[in-house]
Amino acid sequence: MFEHLNSPIQKIELPPFERLFVKRDDLIDPYISGNKWRKLKYILKEAQNQNRTHLVTFGGAYSNHLVATAALASRKNLKATAFVRGEEVTNQMLLLCKLYGMDLIFVDREAYKNKIHLFDTHFETDKNAYFIDEGGACLEATLGCEEIIDELDTTYDHIFCAAGTGTTASGLLNGIYKNNLKTKLHIIPVLKGGDFIAEEIKKYSSISNQLILHTDYHFGGYAKTTPELITFIKDFTAKTGMLIDPVYTAKMFFAIKDLAEKQIINNNDKILAIHTGGLLGMFGMMDKF
Structure with missing residues (x-):
């Protein structure tokens, strides 16, 4: 248990993106999956x-x-x-x-x-x-998340990840620094008022301009959703064959698509999204579907 495991990276076809990849940490284990x-x-x-x-x-x-x-x-x-x-x-x-x-x-x-x-x-x-x-949330947790970056065999212009506590984000940022990457780390807080995530990240990492917080994709707050997000989940899963959850990963992928449509990121940039698992969380929102 917990031997070294390099989760796969999958390229997904999702217009308008030409180079969108997903680090499939959701495939690590059905119950101890992703960043858990x-x-x-x-x-x-x-x-x-x-x-x-x-x-x-x-x-x-x-x-x-x-x-x-x-x-x-x-x-x-x-x-x-x-x-x-x-x-x-x-x-x-x-x-x-x-x-x-x-x-x-x-x-x-x-x-x-x-x-x-x-x-x-x-x-x-x-x-x-x-x-x-x-x-x-603790220092030890960031060490495990840091290894996500160590496992990458190529570089990316942008890495995206959803965040609740900022622990995973701290580990990713430390991994980017350790490997001397120029990659931008985009964090999508899933709680309303997600600016506090920056202070949480500071507990375990140093802040730089490589970290970008996008705080407008909470859809009402933690474990909150909207019909727009549910429609996005259904369409995304049907087109890609990849399950995403309403609490974390759906908000991240929605943000990626929206930022591209607003030309904040380029469609042809090389993008890596971290699928942090958590699919069991859909059980709490069965009535939304």
Whole structure:
């Protein structure tokens, strides 16, 4: 588990683009896919270095991160617990977590804001417990995401990636610097008011003019969508044969197409989009389709 894996790069035919490629991290694993695999790789290594056998993390009721952590713990014969934000519910994602043996603790949204306090209150005496922040945000996570750039065997004018916490973006930016690339990194925050992502990226990377934030493609905010975005998803998948999700990757691909139409990027530029997985998130929006 977590041996070196270089996910494939696929060229897609999507007018008006002539050189649009996708790094298919969604194909890494069905349940520990995309940037979840990347982030957990070195988090697991650090937990093992500390001889911790109980992974404790945080997320919403439709969190891909929770499913990924649960699957990882099961495969590594580790215990896993998740603090789930909001009222107690049952859904497909949490069912997967339970099937993988993860214990779920539902907490109200106010208490959820203080994750360290929750961890200390419940697991202060558990010397095996290892704290993993929501979405896996930490320095170790950026190291795994940095390897995306290391795996590239050619250069690109632009690299695009959707962002929730900025951890993946930090890793990508560090990888660009390390490999001395001139590539522009375009980050699409999926939350409303996504300018805060820049401050999150600064925690693990230095900001330069190679980083460009596009904050107008949130479609109402995190896990929000519009009929326009749903129509785009249906058309994109039908034309390319590639599944994308409404929370992250659809917003990224919509942004790429829109920026090209506005001539902010050139159609014949060499573009790489990072498919960060998260396709299970569609379960939370079945009524939209």
